Amino acid sequence: MAAQGKKETPLMKQFNSIKARYPDALLLFRVGDFYETFGEDAEKAAGILDIVLTQRNNGGDQTALAGFPHHALNTYLPRLVRAGQRVAICDQLEDPKQTKTIVKRGVTELVTPGVSLSDELLQAKANNFLAAVHFGPARMGVSFLDISTGEFFLAEGGREDIDKWLQNFAPREVLVSRKQKSGFGELFGPAYHCFYMDDWIFQEDYARETLTTHFKTNSLKGFGVAGFPAGIIAAGAVLHYLKETQHRQLGHIGGLSRLASEDYVWMDRFTQQNLELFHTRDERGKPLLEVIDRTLSPMGGRLLRRWLALPLRQLDPIRERHRVVGTLAGDEPLRVRVQEHLRRMGDLERLIAKVAAGKITPRETVHLKNSLATLLPLKNLIASSEEPALARLGEAMDPCDPLRERIQQVLLEEAPAGIGKGDTIAPGFSEALDELRALARSGKGYLDQMLEREAARTGITSLKIASNNVFGYYIEVRNTHKDKVPPEWIRKQTLVNAERYITEELKEYEAKILGAEERMLELEQQLFGQLLAWMQEYILPVQENARIVARLDCLCGFARLAGEYGYTAPQMTDATDLNIVQGRHPVIEQQLSPGEAYVPNDLLLNREDQQIIMITGPNMSGKSAILRQTALIVLLAQIGSFVPAEAATLGVVDKIFTRVGASDNISLGESTFMVEMNEAASILNNLSERSLILLDEIGRGTSTYDGISIAWAIAEYLHEHPARAKTLFATHYHELNDMAATFPRIKNFNVSVKEGKDKVLFLRKLEPGGSHHSFGIHVARMAGMPQAVVQKAQKMLVRMEKAHGSGSAKPALAPAREDLQLSFFQLDDPLLEQIREEILHLDIDRLTPVEALMKLNEIKRLLQAKKSASS
Numbered sequence: 001m002a003a004q005g006k007k008e009t010p011l012m013k014q015f016n017s018i019k020a021r022y023p024d025a026l027l028l029f030r031v032g033d034f035y036e037t038f039g040e041d042a043e044k045a046a047g048i049l050d051i052v053l054t055q056r057n058n059g060g061d062q063t064a065l066a067g068f069p070h071h072a073l074n075t076y077l078p079r080l081v082r083a084g085q086r087v088a089i090c091d092q093l094e095d096p097k098q099t100k101t102i103v104k105r106g107v108t109e110l111v112t113p114g115v116s117l118s119d120e121l122l123q124a125k126a127n128n129f130l131a132a133v134h135f136g137p138a139r140m141g142v143s144f145l146d147i148s149t150g151e152f153f154l155a156e157g158g159r160e161d162i163d164k165w166l167q168n169f170a171p172r173e174v175l176v177s178r179k180q181k182s183g184f185g186e187l188f189g190p191a192y193h194c195f196y197m198d199d200w201i202f203q204e205d206y207a208r209e210t211l212t213t214h215f216k217t218n219s220l221k222g223f224g225v226a227g228f229p230a231g232i233i234a235a236g237a238v239l240h241y242l243k244e245t246q247h248r249q250l251g252h253i254g255g256l257s258r259l260a261s262e263d264y265v266w267m268d269r270f271t272q273q274n275l276e277l278f279h280t281r282d283e284r285g286k287p288l289l290e291v292i293d294r295t296l297s298p299m300g301g302r303l304l305r306r307w308l309a310l311p312l313r314q315l316d317p318i319r320e321r322h323r324v325v326g327t328l329a330g331d332e333p334l335r336v337r338v339q340e341h342l343r344r345m346g347d348l349e350r351l352i353a354k355v356a357a358g359k360i361t362p363r364e365t366v367h368l369k370n371s372l373a374t375l376l377p378l379k380n381l382i383a384s385s386e387e388p389a390l391a392r393l394g395e396a397m398d399p400c401d402p403l404r405e406r407i408q409q410v411l412l413e414e415a416p417a418g419i420g421k422g423d424t425i426a427p428g429f430s431e432a433l434d435e436l437r438a439l440a441r442s443g444k445g446y447l448d449q450m451l452e453r454e455a456a457r458t459g460i461t462s463l464k465i466a467s468n469n470v471f472g473y474y475i476e477v478r479n480t481h482k483d484k485v486p487p488e489w490i491r492k493q494t495l496v497n498a499e500r501y502i503t504e505e506l507k508e509y510e511a512k513i514l515g516a517e518e519r520m521l522e523l524e525q526q527l528f529g530q531l532l533a534w535m536q537e538y539i540l541p542v543q544e545n546a547r548i549v550a551r552l553d554c555l556c557g558f559a560r561l562a563g564e565y566g567y568t569a570p571q572m573t574d575a576t577d578l579n580i581v582q583g584r585h586p587v588i589e590q591q592l593s594p595g596e597a598y599v600p601n602d603l604l605l606n607r608e609d610q611q612i613i614m615i616t617g618p619n620m621s622g623k624s625a626i627l628r629q630t631a632l633i634v635l636l637a638q639i640g641s642f643v644p645a646e647a648a649t650l651g652v653v654d655k656i657f658t659r660v661g662a663s664d665n666i667s668l669g670e671s672t673f674m675v676e677m678n679e680a681a682s683i684l685n686n687l688s689e690r691s692l693i694l695l696d697e698i699g700r701g702t703s704t705y706d707g708i709s710i711a712w713a714i715a716e717y718l719h720e721h722p723a724r725a726k727t728l729f730a731t732h733y734h735e736l737n738d739m740a741a742t743f744p745r746i747k748n749f750n751v752s753v754k755e756g757k758d759k760v761l762f763l764r765k766l767e768p769g770g771s772h773h774s775f776g777i778h779v780a781r782m783a784g785m786p787q788a789v790v791q792k793a794q795k796m797l798v799r800m801e802k803a804h805g806s807g808s809a810k811p812a813l814a815p816a817r818e819d820l821q822l823s824f825f826q827l828d829d830p831l832l833e834q835i836r837e838e839i840l841h842l843d844i845d846r847l848t849p850v851e852a853l854m855k856l857n858e859i860k861r862l863l864q865a866k867k868s869a870s871s
């Protein structure tokens with residue numbers, strides 16, 4: 001806070017009283033042409049913005065001060081908000097010239113990470129959601145609102161639902177009541193930028209009243225949300241927060257819809273991360289979204305992101321999307337023409353939101369008009385389509401003729417980015433304005449005439465007329481002609497070579513011009529304001545257009561993608577089988593180096609006889625790729641896209657789970673394994689007949705025997721569970737192949753490799769049958785391990801396999817630790833006992849070839865030592 005001086009200056013007094021109302025915000029305090037920050041705010045601002053921090057004397061005390069010119073607000077504000085600050089903008093509410101006392105000031109907007117309309121803070125192809133979470137007695141509620149587009153949602157559910165919604169909507173800011181602060185942190189972790197509000201705001205009555213007042217309705221029934229009290233409380237808190245942050249013009253928030261988990265494919269946090277839908281773990285990689293995004297409008301880009309987070313579960317809407325994609329993919333010229341129009345489309349949704357908030361500029365308004373104009377040819381192109389779903393999109397487009405005509409009539413095509421930065425209103429629209437312009441613009445000719453006249457009258461040949469800020473228009477006379485200056489001219493300034501004069505005529509002229517310019521500005525402002533007020537009733541139709549364009553853009557993008565990469569239409573069914581013919585991984589196939597071709601694979605999963613596929617194969621052979629491509633093909637199909645496969649018949653999937661063994665994090669110790677087991681447990685508790693499960697090297701985070709036992713037990717559980725959920729299980733424990741003998745719906749496959757003399761060739765083909773040996777030795781060979789080591793390892797392997805009885809029929813239950821003890825280690829020679837310990841403590845998965853070599857050398861030395869001791 002600013003220091004409280006004994007004799008506070010009036011300005012600081014005003015600042016302190018305003019700051020006291022916004023204690024959590026950084027206050028930008030307008031003083032003349034600057035936005036100033038004081039005290040702690042100044043220290044923060046100086047640090048974030050890298051601007052100079054100075055001291056100001058405030059009635060005896062020193063106060064820190066940092067500021068920037070008001071016109072730089074658009075540069076600095078986003079940086080403050082991106083740094084996580086809530087910024088209160090305090091403006092001068094009256095013209096300083098009109099007041100003799102201190103200027104009235106007040107906060108006109110509070111910009112926070114979740115509440116922003118500024119282009120500098122928003123990303124075109126991503127929403128900027130504000131969320132609120134409320135824990136009701138029975139269920140939790142969550143609400144999301146993007147003030148820049150007007151989209152407003154609520155949802156209810158348990159912890160996992162809310163977690164999933166938060167993950168899907170990735171809000172920039174989350175509102176939570178103070179009372180529930182610690183509860184929120186415990187359940188959802190520290191990842192969110194939270195703001196804690198008074199508990200009384202989170203009351204059902206208050207929320208209902210806030211919402212119905214906003215929507216001007218008697219109840220919330222019309223939105224289909226009335227029976228969701230926890231969600232309503234969250235939504236009420238969101239609207240309350242908008243008021244608190246001085247966002248009161250909210251005409252573009254026209255509805256509230258409920259998000260229902262049962263409409264969308266359930267993917268938990270780990271699954272979205274593992275499938276790399278939006279982000280990759282490796283910076284060089286590309287997420288799926290980037291690979292499939294062919295949208296051309298910002299609305300389309302945002303919708304695609306949402307579609308990918310929320311794939312559909314209902315057959316009809318999925319099939320409808322496929323039909324539209326099919327039509328567009330089958331008619332290339334049509335698709336190209338549609339996309340040409342989409343490319344020119346501005347962000348209808350955000351433009352109209354700015355109209356509602358009164359924040360649109362004249363230039364943007366013209367852009368809005370032109371974007372609406374491109375709807376016309378677009379509508380004509382598709383409204384006559386034979387595909388009813390596509391034709392319906394065309395029919396539903398409303399180019400809003402009166403709105404376009406009105407903007408055209410009122411605004412100049414080249415209207416500027418701000419009133420006063422050039423002419424805004426079209427000539428001919430306002431007679432008064434035209435007259436003022438004529439007056440103001442007659443200036444040059446008038447002055448030239450006057451100059452000519454005065455030069456002739458006085459005989460001064462080098463007269464010049466100009467103006468400055470100090471005394472306005474003046475006549476400049478070079479010193480050589482000084483003696484010819486008529487007495488009625490009034491001298492104002494003496495320069496080295498010249499003198500400057502004003503005349504009565506110039507003064508009069510100036511008054512007229514200045515008045516005209518001021519009045520022009522006022523009138524332009526007024527006319528533009530009237531236009532915006534008139535436009536309000538078009539908010540909803542423009543938003544509807546934006547939704548249609550977004551949809552068309554996504555579907556057109558899918559059609560283009562299908563053409564580019566040879567995707568085909570999947571056949572969607574309400575059976576539970578997945579049958580993929582020659583499927584590919586959509587991301588990997590785009591990233592192979594030139595000359596490399598992705599090897600496609602067939603895959604069949606069903607609940608009858610091929611429920612669980614156990615995939616073995618050496619490292620890097622392509623096991624994970626097969627797992628992921630299966631899930632990605634399902635996902636692409638269920639967002640309405642075609643798929644990277646020759647053909648696919650897909651029973652709709654309702655949940656996708658993926659788990660990846662924690663081998664990479666093994667150094668983190670026990671806890672990582674616990675996490676892995678917790679994750680696995682959450683799958684086992686949520687199975688359904690339509691679930692698809694991908695388990696990649698599960699159980700790897702512990703010792704081999706534990707790992708095998710756990711993987712075995714999980715596979716067995718999935719097999720025995722009545723849901724019979726379809727499962728792909730990638731493992732390097734070839735011991736798990738033994739399960740197929742006992743469990744009829746478990747089938748073994750391997751990713752084939754060709755073993756050459758000294759290298760392994762990856763064929764990447766999924767083939768029936770298991771692998772009966774470990775591939776670690778091949779990897780060692782490939783890594784350039786000396787021949788002697790490889791041979792020794794191979795011998796040891798053979799001995800171990802013999803001892804273990806590999807290849808024979810296996811017990812039906814998870815093998816106990818003792819069962820897997822190998823006879824090789826049961827010799828009771830103390831040296832062998834020591835070697836046994838050494839080997840048991842080896843972590844083969846993490847052992848580098850060099851370490852293996854060193855270990856072998858150590859063992860060799862032990863044996864040599866014994867040999868020489870006994871000889």
Ligand SMILES: Nc1ncnc2c1ncn2[C@@H]1O[C@H](COP(=O)(O)OP(=O)(O)OP(=O)(O)O)[C@@H](O)[C@H]1O
Pocket residue numbers: 588597598599600617618619620621622623624625626764
């Ligand atoms: N079908 C394929 N066609 C072409 N290249 C492929 C194919 N499958 C995988 N690859 C390539 O091989 C690499 C390794 O594949 P993947 O990660 O699936 O192997 P993995 O068997 O799961 O190995 P690990 O056990 O080490 O995780 C991939 O990054 C990809 O570049």
